[in-house]
Amino acid sequence: MQVSPLVSFHNGHTAPQLGFGVWQIPNDDVPQAIETALETGYRLIDTATIYENEAGVGVGLAASGLPRSDYFVTTKVWNDSHGHDATKTAFYQSLERLKLDYVDMYLIHWPVPKINQYVETWQTMIQLRDEGLIKNIGVCNFNQDHLERLIHETGETPVVNQIELHPGFQQAAMRAFNQQHQIQTQAWSPMGLGTLWDNPTLTEIAAKHQRNVGQIMLRWQIELGNMVISKSVTPERIRGNFAIFDFTLDAEDMRAIAALHDDANRLGPDPVLFRLPK
Numbered sequence: 001m002q003v004s005p006l007v008s009f010h011n012g013h014t015a016p017q018l019g020f021g022v023w024q025i026p027n028d029d030v031p032q033a034i035e036t037a038l039e040t041g042y043r044l045i046d047t048a049t050i051y052e053n054e055a056g057v058g059v060g061l062a063a064s065g066l067p068r069s070d071y072f073v074t075t076k077v078w079n080d081s082h083g084h085d086a087t088k089t090a091f092y093q094s095l096e097r098l099k100l101d102y103v104d105m106y107l108i109h110w111p112v113p114k115i116n117q118y119v120e121t122w123q124t125m126i127q128l129r130d131e132g133l134i135k136n137i138g139v140c141n142f143n144q145d146h147l148e149r150l151i152h153e154t155g156e157t158p159v160v161n162q163i164e165l166h167p168g169f170q171q172a173a174m175r176a177f178n179q180q181h182q183i184q185t186q187a188w189s190p191m192g193l194g195t196l197w198d199n200p201t202l203t204e205i206a207a208k209h210q211r212n213v214g215q216i217m218l219r220w221q222i223e224l225g226n227m228v229i230s231k232s233v234t235p236e237r238i239r240g241n242f243a244i245f246d247f248t249l250d251a252e253d254m255r256a257i258a259a260l261h262d263d264a265n266r267l268g269p270d271p272v273l274f275r276l277p278k
Contacts, residue, residue, distance in 0.1 A: 125137045138160030
């Protein structure tokens with residue numbers, strides 16, 4: 001069976017480059033989706049407290065029969081659980097829902113600079129890692145100044161920064177900063193939430209390679225060296241999204257896709273502004 005290639009973190013650990021995400025999949029539907037994903041060859045499962053489906057993820061993983069060492073589980077601390085005590089509580093609740101002894105990666109979901117507790121949350125995650133409960137710690141949606149502060153104040157660099165990244169919004173400066181600091185870029189919303197399916201450039205490249213547009217967008221991430229999270233509940237699409245390791249994009253394709261970027265194409269929240277509702 002083909003499984004995802006691995007990427008290496010600065011701490012010497014490895015992780016699958018292509019992962020399966022469960023955002024917006026109802027808890028009751030997650031076990032079946034994970035079964036299909038694992039049968040297909042996915043080995044990284046990405047969830048979060050706010051997705052409200054960690055329990056379903058745990059059921060799906062347990063039902064797979066795979067050894068624990070064969071899959072990589074990521075979950076995330078939500079914005080209402082920043083700070084030492086709240087982060088610890090949230091983490092243990094996630095671990096209980098997942099029915100795991102440890103998670104492979106724990107991420108701060110958003111920096112929420114308005115409440116200014118992400119450094120304290122990061123310090124708590126370092127402690128949990130040192131206790132053996134987390135193998136790798138990282139962040140999501142962090143800008144350069146957020147990362148610089150974490151590194152400066154704690155001496156600990158995240159292994160991953162998971163950010164919105166798709167052909168319409170390519171975050172070149174953020175990717176360059178991550179690379180400079182040996183932080184692995186991981187893409188969420190790699191297909192632009194459906195806004196790029198009819199893009200003529202991508203359609204033309206897809207026809208050239210006899211692939212669909214989604215496969216082109218995922219392959220582009222692989223070519224850039226990014227980790228990437230794909231998501232679907234449709235078995236055919238789950239399998240199709242994984243079938244990206246038997247072709248490559250050429251330099252002409254990469255130049256054409258690079259030209260699709262526009263700063264106005266951010267689809268998710270701005271990390272500087274996003275916080276809890278009042």
